[in-house]
Amino acid sequence: MQLTALLQATTNAFERLAVWRDQMNRKHAVATALAVVLGVAFLSPLWGGLTTAFKTGSGFVTTTPLTPPTPGIFTLQPWGEAWATIGPSLGNSLMFTVPAMLLSAVLGSIAAYGLTMVDWRGQVAVMTLFIAAIFLPKQGLLLPLSRFWTAVDLAGLLESIGYFGLPFAHPKHTTIIQLIVTHACFGISICTLLFRGYYLTIDDDILEAARIDGASIFSIYRNIILPLSYPMFMVVFIFQFTQIYNEFLYALILVGGSNPDTGAPVTLALAELNSGFSQNWNGQMAGAFVTAIPTLIVYLLFGEQFAKGVEY
């Protein structure tokens, strides 16, 4: 009984394979072979890291990173260590990434609306400033950024409004707020570009009809554009989340050390873990994966949106 079922399944599989082979010509076959080979090559840095993260210290020097850990050298200890050093900063990263992502997306959406839906001459000039801003070097902004946050006494400001008296307040929130504002403001330009590309595809007739009905610019945004933008908001959120979460340089300038109590994000913590001269490769690899987990999850769940965001 089971045997016939198995046989049936096997024949089915073979039949499907045969159909597939018929559709497949030489071109497809070569493309598949190449894609598989390149796919393996592309994954090798991740694979090598993953196997190493599960090996003991003596394990990863006696085996190649290509082979998975055998029971004798298998260990979870690197993950525990990595979590202990990097875990606390993970919260910091999310604490500024999410608000900065939301802020930059909202600002980008309204800017794109103002610059797309309404026809006036200066539009292209202002848009050019936005596009150029995306490409300008970060290094040109680092010194002013650090001077700016020295000049603006944010800690004093928060103190004076009694923020630190609140039960959930923490001194590191000063840094977190600095990072939110910085990332949100630098993110506006790319968000505007993404939304503008989308708004240009919206049919003008709907808006014209709404205007004839006497809808104001505000109500057109709220009632027509905003609901139409939800899919695009998703794209921008995914894009900005990975951008801001992955960012390293601004945090390096604004936070300095990697102590999680000063608000250091996870990228700084991993760089610190990596910078030692000790050869704890398994710990470093586990740390890299712990750092990458949020972006990997977002990427695997929303790969389509990520690709769209990248296509600007």
Next chain:
Amino acid sequence: MSVRNKLQSILEQGPEAGQSRERGVLDSDFVRSMPFWVPPTVLMGLFVYGGIVWNFVISLTDFEGLVPPEYTLSNFDFEMYARLASDASFWNALGNTVILMLGFTILCLIVGLALAIIVDNLLRGQNVFRTLFLLPFSLSFVVTGVFWQWMYNPEFGVISGVLGLVGLASLSPKWLTNPQLKLFSVMIALVWQYSGYAMVIYLASLRTIPQDHYEAAKIDGAGFFTMYRKVIIPQLSSASVSISVVVMVFALNAFSWLFVVFGSNPGPSADILGVMMYRTAFRSNQWAYGAAIAAAQFVMAVGIISPYLYYQYRRGEL
């Protein structure tokens, strides 16, 4: 009705329409659109363009981090730029940056195009492979820096492991310490991370090419490679331009990966402007000099993006 049309109709109506013209401007879409685009533009303008101006002003001072810079006109000079011109390590870093920019961009275009054509010709699993090749692009440079150090580890690393499989372990080069290989190793790792991006852009562009172009080429007897070379690739030029600009500007400012792998001093064979700027300003506290290096990077970036913006403008795609 658009502002332009409105103004035009007002003008056509002659001078007696002057009053309504004034009201028209105040009441126009332009004014009513301002609450939307002005606040984000001001924020962006202050942080980005304000920052660039401020950086330039700092580069004119002698700021070294101990006392705040003196922003007085008498204090301003181009001393830092003169120093830049006579600094051999600046020219060396500039040379490396240009080599990285060109080599990395060309490799990205080639690998990205190859990946796009391969994925486009898959019968099944186009999305799976697209996701796979784009995956590195979603990772932080800190993460990929850590992985690639392990890839390149000459004793136990992934590449030496592969070479060991074919019995060539002794040939495994010191990727990250050999001065002749360093910059090349950086390039390979960055191409791994960025070629997926190039692939996505090429793939989107390939999918806009109508199927009958392929058919026509086939009927004309063109083989696979001839078809791509003569018919398809020429239609991808606008995608190539966009990719080149994004990738070049990235290479110009590449910092995080190098910093994670080499620290703030990668040595003369892999020193690039982005790292030199950080080292000068934030490690040696020569803030004004660092600002001058950043200004040089800014000028280079403008040199790359302004032709691009002009090209886009001419194509009506701004």
